[in-house]
Amino acid sequence: MSLGLCLWLLLILAPAALGSEGRRPRRLRKLRRLGRGAATPVQGPPPPPLLPSSAQAPPPPPPLPMAAGALRTVRQATTEALISELHGRQYDWEVLERAGLRFNSVKHLELLSYLRRDAPRFRELLSNTSLGLSVISTTQLLRSLSRRSDLAQALRETGLGAGSDFQCGFDESPRDGGCQIRCNDHNCDRAEAKCRSLSHCVSVDINRDRTWATLKSLQVFMPLPPPTCEGYVFEANGNAPVPIDAPLTVVFDDIPVGWHGLGLPQEDWCYRDTPMRPPHDDRCNITHCFELERCRPRGAETAASALRLYIDTPKPKTHDMERWPSCMRQTLRVGVTDDAEAACLVIPTVNINCEWDVCDPATHSMLRAMPSWHGKGRNHVIWDYIDHHTIKYRTDDALFMKTSMRLSDYRPGFDLPVPLLPNGEAARVTPSELAAARSRRTLLASFKGVCQPDSRRPQLAELHNGRDLIMLCTDDNKLGRRQRAEHWDYKTLMLSSVFSVAPAGNGLHSFRLAEAIFFGSIPVIVDDEITLPFCNVLDWRRFSVRIRQSQVAQLPQVLRAITPTQVAQMQTRLAEVKQKYFLFPFNTAMAIMHLRVRQASR
Numbered sequence: 001m002s003l004g005l006c007l008w009l010l011l012i013l014a015p016a017a018l019g020s021e022g023r024r025p026r027r028l029r030k031l032r033r034l035g036r037g038a039a040t041p042v043q044g045p046p047p048p049p050l051l052p053s054s055a056q057a058p059p060p061p062p063p064l065p066m067a068a069g070a071l072r073t074v075r076q077a078t079t080e081a082l083i084s085e086l087h088g089r090q091y092d093w094e095v096l097e098r099a100g101l102r103f104n105s106v107k108h109l110e111l112l113s114y115l116r117r118d119a120p121r122f123r124e125l126l127s128n129t130s131l132g133l134s135v136i137s138t139t140q141l142l143r144s145l146s147r148r149s150d151l152a153q154a155l156r157e158t159g160l161g162a163g164s165d166f167q168c169g170f171d172e173s174p175r176d177g178g179c180q181i182r183c184n185d186h187n188c189d190r191a192e193a194k195c196r197s198l199s200h201c202v203s204v205d206i207n208r209d210r211t212w213a214t215l216k217s218l219q220v221f222m223p224l225p226p227p228t229c230e231g232y233v234f235e236a237n238g239n240a241p242v243p244i245d246a247p248l249t250v251v252f253d254d255i256p257v258g259w260h261g262l263g264l265p266q267e268d269w270c271y272r273d274t275p276m277r278p279p280h281d282d283r284c285n286i287t288h289c290f291e292l293e294r295c296r297p298r299g300a301e302t303a304a305s306a307l308r309l310y311i312d313t314p315k316p317k318t319h320d321m322e323r324w325p326s327c328m329r330q331t332l333r334v335g336v337t338d339d340a341e342a343a344c345l346v347i348p349t350v351n352i353n354c355e356w357d358v359c360d361p362a363t364h365s366m367l368r369a370m371p372s373w374h375g376k377g378r379n380h381v382i383w384d385y386i387d388h389h390t391i392k393y394r395t396d397d398a399l400f401m402k403t404s405m406r407l408s409d410y411r412p413g414f415d416l417p418v419p420l421l422p423n424g425e426a427a428r429v430t431p432s433e434l435a436a437a438r439s440r441r442t443l444l445a446s447f448k449g450v451c452q453p454d455s456r457r458p459q460l461a462e463l464h465n466g467r468d469l470i471m472l473c474t475d476d477n478k479l480g481r482r483q484r485a486e487h488w489d490y491k492t493l494m495l496s497s498v499f500s501v502a503p504a505g506n507g508l509h510s511f512r513l514a515e516a517i518f519f520g521s522i523p524v525i526v527d528d529e530i531t532l533p534f535c536n537v538l539d540w541r542r543f544s545v546r547i548r549q550s551q552v553a554q555l556p557q558v559l560r561a562i563t564p565t566q567v568a569q570m571q572t573r574l575a576e577v578k579q580k581y582f583l584f585p586f587n588t589a590m591a592i593m594h595l596r597v598r599q600a601s602r
Contacts, residue, residue: 168215170194179215186210229327231320231423234518234583238428246331246584248306250591252537253580262598263537267412270535273546274528276407283411286600289397290414291378295344295597303601306335307594310343312370316352321385325349331587340372345593346380351393354386363393381416381593387507389529401589404507405531412536413596416589419514419533419582425491426515434520434575437495444468445499445524445559448490449512450475456503456526459552469556471501494519498567499545499559501526517543517578522570524559526552534581537592543573 173180179201181191188206191213195201203216228240235241255263271278284290297303311328328347329336337343350366353359360366367373373380377396384391384402389409391400401416410417421427451457451473464471470493472485494500500516503526513533516523525532525546532540540546547558562570581588 173212181213181215183210183213188213191215229323229330231421231427232324232327232586233331234422234427236431236579236583238430238433244327244330246333246587248334250581250584250588252591252595254539254542255537258599260602262602263595264599265413265536265592265595267536269539270410270412270417270531271407272541273548274407275548276529278412279408283414284397284399285411285414286596289376289378290399292597292600294379295601298342303598306332307344307590307597308337308342309335309590310337310340310346310372312340312347312349314349316349318353318355321352324352328586331584332590335590340370343372344379344597345590346370346372347383348380351382352385354384354392359386359392361393364395367393367395367398385420387505387509389508403533404509406508406529407531408529410531415531416592417531417533417535418585418589420509420511421585422511422514422518426494426511426518429491429495429519433495437520438571440496441498441521442468443470443493443497445501445555446470446472446488446493446497446521447501447503447512448472448474448485448488448493449505449510452506455505456549456552457505460501460503460526460555463552463556470497491519494521497521499524501555503527504530514582517574517582520571520574520578522567522574524555526555533585534588534592537595538577538581543570543577 168179170181171179172182181188181194183191183206188204188210191204191206195204195215198215201215205214205216206212207214228242229244230240233241233244233246252263255266258264267278286292295307297305298308309332311325311332313325316322316324325347340346348367348370350370351359351363353363367377367380368375370380373396375396377398380395380398381401382391382395382398384400386392387404389404389406391402399411399414399416401418403418403420405415405417446469447457447460448470449457449472451461457473460471461473461476462471463469466484470488472488474485476485494515498521500512500519500521501524502510502512502516504510508527508530513523513525523544525540525544526549527546528548532538532546545558545562547555551558
């Protein structure tokens with residue numbers, strides 16, 4: 001949500017904080033977005049209060065929880081002091097950082113003059129949202145407003161505008177979307193007079209040649225809508241999940257239940273159908289390199305309560321990742337806390353800046369600079385979403401939530417192997433398309449993609465027979481083979497195949513694994529080393545086929561040996577796995593961690 005909205009509401013609720021009306025300045029600088037800058041307190045006596053719009057003023061808000069010597073109540077807050085207090089709160093920093101303003105660049109009277117004209121109507125509309133305006137602290141207000149979709153409509157109905165320009169019937173320039181008035185002989189008095197006559201005009205911008213003047217409205221910042229989280233969580237109907245409706249609990253129906261009623265993760269499952277065996281060295285696990293005491297229930301919490309989770313505040317620099325922290329706060333909101341020291345798990349964001357396997361060389365230093373790191377990084381979860389099988393910066397005792405991890409590097413009972421997430425058409429396939437595909441899966445198996453020379457993909461292409469095995473390299477330089485690959489639409493191919501081969505790509509993993517699951521095509525894993533996602537709680541044998549790299553030539557015989565009854569059972573289980581565990585993959589990962597912590601605590 002916008003910090004501007006919070007500020008306006010708090011000022012309206014605290015009449016004593018507002019000064020005398022005075023005369024509105026002739027030119028008001030356009031307010032910039034509210035940001036993380038420090039505020040400069042206003043010197044001198046406080047301004048007189050603004051009377052409420054009705055005979056009965058709202059009850060005063062309770063004292064804010066502040067450090068000694070700080071503001072005691074909102075009623076005592078000048079505009080700059082209030083903003084300074086808001087910036088001192090540890091809540092939703094990406095909202096504040098997105099704004100980018102040093103608030104001391106905005107005059108105190110400019111904001112008061114603007115709020116004063118619309119305060120009664122604004123308070124009336126906000127009251128109709130049933131927010132409960134009487135007693136609410138700053139932190140409570142931020143929490144509430146950030147989740148209210150109806151406040152955006154209320155703000156629009158005030159007529160305050162929603163941009164730097166506003167619509168007007170007297171616009172003299174059809175080429176501009178704003179309100180422009182022509183200046184005569186460098187004289188722009190017409191524009192100045194027009195601005196004074198409009199309550200929502202706050203400034204007149206005159207171009208360098210003094211030929212045109214543009215009337216400006218104050219920038220009104222709507223509450224930010226919930227991020228779609230597209231690409232990180234998914235809807236079964238193929239739409240972008242807005243608002244987020246993540247499951248509160250995840251129940252793993254494959255794993256056995258112990259005598260104490262808890263599911264028991266099966267770490268041996270991660271090594272099945274591979275030449276690898278669980279390690280017997282002194283690697284980090286949940287009983288060392290981890291502080292279980294931080295995960296003990298506190299207050300009204302029980303052992304079944306969600307783990308307290310702190311998601312760090314710096315916004316990732318990369319475009320694809322910048323919405324990820326906010327998305328995690330939504331999907332994991334049941335356990336999210338604002339106190340890193342009180343959290344069981346801490347997820348940093350300074351490390352989510354790797355693109356094409358290239359990471360900031362200062363990542364380790366940034367991790368160690370986190371106040372919660374305490375030199376070892378224990379109870380910190382490093383999300384690594386790159387192809388390379390190793391983490392390219394030091395992580396001390398932190399655990400990994402990683403998409404491409406060798407079994408030889410996996411630390412059983414500690415790390416969290418997660419999938420590469422489907423994108424594009426796979427994430428948007430609809431239930432009706434999947435239902436129609438049940439009777440149209442005429443191909444035994446398929447693969448289409450770039451065939452890296454050092455991978456098993458060229459060997460797969462040799463299995464192509466043009467009938468029930470469609471194995472295509474899109475980068476084949478031979479004209480006939482390239483045209484053959486272009487003939488097949490990827491989505492159609494996936495929906496027509498009983499099995500979809502998911503070989504390793506640039507790394508150990510490829511998007512085809514999750515895409516096959518979302519398209520309802522049984523995945524065929526061709527790799528000896530990869531740690532499968534959620535392998536310690538999902539029985540992958542029930543909904544996939546795994547062969548060793550040396551068995552590629554025998555793949556047609558392996559698949560044809562699977563009976564129609566087995567295929568039907570695997571397809572049914574595949575749909576269940578998608579619905580229960582892959583639509584909200586990070587909830588699944590945290591549920592695994594919850595099981596581990598509860599098991600170790602017992």
